[in-house]
Amino acid sequence: MSSNWIEACAADAIEQEDVIRFDHGGRTFAIYRSAEDDYFATDGLCTHEQVHLADGLVMDDIIECPMHNGRFNYRTGEAKGAPVCVNLQTYPVKVEAGKVLVQLD
Amino acid sequence: MPGGMAIVGAGQCGARAALTLREHGYDGSVTLIGDELHLPYERPPLSKDVMVSEAEPVPRFVADRQVFADRSIQYLTGTRAIAIDPAARSIRLTDDRTLPYDKLLLATGAAPRRLPLPAADGSRCAYLRTYDDALRIRGAIGAGAHVAILGGGFIGLELAASVRKRGARVTVIETLPRILTRGVPEEIARIIDARHRSEGVDLACGKAVAALRDAAGGVEVVLTDGSVIIADLLLISIGAVPVAGLAEEAGLAIENGIAVDAHLRTSDPDIYAAGDCCSFPLAIYGGRRVRLECWRNAQDQGTLAARNMLGAGESASSVPWLWTDQYELRLQIAGLPDEGKRLVRRDLQDGAFILFHLADDGRLVAASGLGTGNAVAKDVRVAEMLIARRAKPDPAALARPETKLKSLLAA
Numbered sequence: 001m002s003s004n005w006i007e008a009c010a011a012d013a014i015e016q017e018d019v020i021r022f023d024h025g026g027r028t029f030a031i032y033r034s035a036e037d038d039y040f041a042t043d044g045l046c047t048h049e050q051v052h053l054a055d056g057l058v059m060d061d062i063i064e065c066p067m068h069n070g071r072f073n074y075r076t077g078e079a080k081g082a083p084v085c086v087n088l089q090t091y092p093v094k095v096e097a098g099k100v101l102v103q104l105d
Numbered sequence: 106m107p108g109g110m111a112i113v114g115a116g117q118c119g120a121r122a123a124l125t126l127r128e129h130g131y132d133g134s135v136t137l138i139g140d141e142l143h144l145p146y147e148r149p150p151l152s153k154d155v156m157v158s159e160a161e162p163v164p165r166f167v168a169d170r171q172v173f174a175d176r177s178i179q180y181l182t183g184t185r186a187i188a189i190d191p192a193a194r195s196i197r198l199t200d201d202r203t204l205p206y207d208k209l210l211l212a213t214g215a216a217p218r219r220l221p222l223p224a225a226d227g228s229r230c231a232y233l234r235t236y237d238d239a240l241r242i243r244g245a246i247g248a249g250a251h252v253a254i255l256g257g258g259f260i261g262l263e264l265a266a267s268v269r270k271r272g273a274r275v276t277v278i279e280t281l282p283r284i285l286t287r288g289v290p291e292e293i294a295r296i297i298d299a300r301h302r303s304e305g306v307d308l309a310c311g312k313a314v315a316a317l318r319d320a321a322g323g324v325e326v327v328l329t330d331g332s333v334i335i336a337d338l339l340l341i342s343i344g345a346v347p348v349a350g351l352a353e354e355a356g357l358a359i360e361n362g363i364a365v366d367a368h369l370r371t372s373d374p375d376i377y378a379a380g381d382c383c384s385f386p387l388a389i390y391g392g393r394r395v396r397l398e399c400w401r402n403a404q405d406q407g408t409l410a411a412r413n414m415l416g417a418g419e420s421a422s423s424v425p426w427l428w429t430d431q432y433e434l435r436l437q438i439a440g441l442p443d444e445g446k447r448l449v450r451r452d453l454q455d456g457a458f459i460l461f462h463l464a465d466d467g468r469l470v471a472a473s474g475l476g477t478g479n480a481v482a483k484d485v486r487v488a489e490m491l492i493a494r495r496a497k498p499d500p501a502a503l504a505r506p507e508t509k510l511k512s513l514l515a516a
């Protein structure tokens with residue numbers, strides 16, 4: 001396991017129950033803040049087409065893709081049904097000194 | 106032996122229905138009958154990526170062959186259903202086979218409306234509906250060509266944007282005084298009009314085609330005002346008509362397509378219809394009967410029809426939603442804008458904005474959002490939920506950029 005924690009954004013840069021896009025090293029990720037102020041990270045693009053999930057709506061534990069409403073649980077990455085069938089990769093996240101850190105492999 | 110489930114039409118909707126039957130554990134036979142030769146594919150890219158991609162395009166399949174095989178879905182390609190015998194509960198296929206069914210779904214889609222001029226069937230005229238149509242058009246719109254497009258609706262304008270991207274000259278001919286008259290607010294149509302003109306598209310509104318003539322290496326389009334456009338190719342996109350002949354001949358009720366009830370059931374209790382081919386009552390608009398031609402509806406109704414064929418007894422309740430892409434602009438419309446009497450504008454970042462359509466009693470009935478990429482997606486999605494709840498949001502709150510639309514859901 002690498003211990004390569006990357007600073008993604010300030011904790012308050014994401015609103016509660018919302019998501020922002022984070023680009024790093026030529027890749028794109030989505031960083032989430034739940035209604036309970038827990039933070040999560042997944043790959044940034046939908047597994048159906050190459051669409052940025054950060055433009056989608058967060059409701060409870062679900063991120064909904066803005067293109068065809070494919071739904072994923074952003075805590076686990078699980079695809080919740082058609083048209084998405086491939087799960088999302090998730091990444092460990094921690095908050096330190098008001099910063100959101102993501103562990104990218 | 107029971108007949109199982111038969112689905113006529115292997116587009117977005119029919120394919121979705123077949124997969125849904127299996128997702129819900131149905132273990133009888135499922136036969137999907139399609140007259141096209143491809144695996145079921147999605148049509149939205151046909152006027153967009155397929156026209157402009159540098160690489161050789163490939164269809165965007167709903168699912169690959171293995172998925173149908175793994176689920177024991179019998180998929181008959183290049184096969185047409187030519188008659189239904191509702192009393193015997195069977196359909197006749199082009200290969201002379203008779204297929205019995207317990208429940209039948211008609212997902213026959215729509216076909217381009219034809220221009221009633223004999224010359225419109227000539228080799229210099231084209232309609233776009235299928236992947237094969239798209240490949241043919243793609244091959245004819247290279248740089249240096251002059252392409253005339255008849256019809257300033259979604260598909261005509263998406264084609265105009267794609268043809269410009271390919272470097273050909275474009276003239277769009279629209280009979281009505283402005284483009285996008287069907288369901289798009291004028292404020293938005295004006296911006297899209299200007300965007301096309303800024304790309305050098307020649308937009309001729311308020312003009313109709315009087316005659317078509319063959320010209321050396323092209324087609325002469327004679328307009329009602331006497332002017333003549335000479336083009337290498339004429340793309341005719343003047344709307345689509347539901348494919349309902351099979352249903353009509355079987356004696357099923359027809360009303361702007363195959364008429365179904367809220368459960369997507371036709372006038373025959375064992376036959377369902379869904380997607381572009383059917384009209385259905387929308388409860389959120391007081392049961393108003395509509396026929397939709399959009400991706401999401403095909404997807405949702407395919408799912409719902411399959412569930413109801415298995416006895417779920419659920420009513421169609423989704424809010425209509427569609428998008429169109431032209432250049433970097435994406436327009437998303439949720440609900441039925443013509444139900445609205447009053448517009449409220451909400452400005453987002455970078456010039457993106459949403460128009461909320463409110464009924465006389467203040468109910469939110471539609472939202473039209475225009476912006477780059479998915480700039481309006483989140484807000485239009487929340488609007489869709491408000492529409493579904495028949496909410497009457499405070500217009501001032503809708504207009505204020507600081508208002509989180511989601512907070513209105515709680516109200």
Ligand SMILES: Cc1cc2nc3c(=O)[nH]c(=O)nc-3n(C[C@H](O)[C@H](O)[C@H](O)COP(=O)(O)OP(=O)(O)OC[C@H]3O[C@@H](n4cnc5c(N)ncnc54)[C@H](O)[C@@H]3O)c2cc1C
Nearest residue numbers: 114116117118140148149185186214380381398399400403
């Ligand atoms: C060029 C284009 C661009 C589009 N872009 C967008 C967009 O950007 N956004 C959006 O929301 N929507 C868009 N749409 C609309 C969307 O693609 C349609 O709403 C959707 O395809 C409808 O699906 P369907 O399965 O009901 O019908 P179809 O996709 O038309 O499928 C019906 C199938 O049934 C077959 N069939 C018919 N009769 C028989 C028979 N007797 N036997 C066997 N097979 C039969 C047909 O050949 C066809 O393959 C676009 C459509 C087109 C054509």
Ligand code: FES
Nearest residue numbers: 046048049065070
């Ligand atoms: S691109 Fe995400 S659901 Fe289609």
